Amino acid sequence: MADVTGKSGGSGEIALVSAAERVLENLAELEPELVAAGIFNRQREPVAITSKSPAWSVEAAGLLGALGAGSGEGKLDSAHIALEGGEAFVVSESGLSLVAVTGRFVLASLTSYDMRMALRDAVRSAEVEPASEAENGGPGDA
Amino acid sequence: MLKPHRVVLDKVSSYTEEAAAFMRRRRHHRREFVRIRFQSGAEADLPEGTPEADRITEAARRLIELG
Numbered sequence: 502m503a504d505v506t507g508k509s510g511g512s513g514e515i516a517l518v519s520a521a522e523r524v525l526e527n528l529a530e531l532e533p534e535l536v537a538a539g540i541f542n543r544q545r546e547p548v549a550i551t552s553k554s555p556a557w558s559v560e561a562a563g564l565l566g567a568l569g570a571g572s573g574e575g576k577l578d579s580a581h582i583a584l585e586g587g588e589a590f591v592v593s594e595s596g597l598s599l600v601a602v603t604g605r606f607v608l609a610s611l612t613s614y615d616m617r618m619a620l621r622d623a624v625r626s627a628e629v630e631p632a633s634e635a636e637n638g639g640p641g642d643a
Numbered sequence: 644m645l646k647p648h649r650v651v652l653d654k655v656s657s658y659t660e661e662a663a664a665f666m667r668r669r670r671h672h673r674r675e676f677v678r679i680r681f682q683s684g685a686e687a688d689l690p691e692g693t694p695e696a697d698r699i700t701e702a703a704r705r706l707i708e709l710g
Binding site: 536537552554556557560561563564566567568570571572575576577578579580581582583584585586587588589600602 | 702
């Protein structure tokens, strides 16, 4: 899958931001235990976040940095951190990372799967040019 | 027919086993962990107490506390 974060500004970036916001809304509907979530680009800058706290994206970027360092030479695909106060999930794909905080004891595999599908949806939507979308009558869901 | 004291002993040991199982489940549920999956398909639970695991845990804790 293409790296969508390589696009330089303009319509590509706007499309990615709106797609990211949409998939985060969908994810929140799918996951009742979701507390907050955000999509970050390769530079760990927020593309879209659900939290109202301005510090959230800073802390999430910190977690991505810690995971990057903790992964060593291996490339991170996903991570699951379970703590007493809640759980944090990270899924990385196509140059984007989705970070989510949930309540305790969620179904980890289901949450990771939903996050991966949300990320792929955002990437797919951002890759669709407005002209081709109009021709096809909108993006089709698999 | 079991002697009366055997019935009491069986009941007590049954309750004890239930309580022990409950405590084991609770300990397991409260266990904190950091699980990483790599693009190669490999998966690793970072051992507790290592600098990498501590750094990730602290970052996740701050994020979770923010909500």
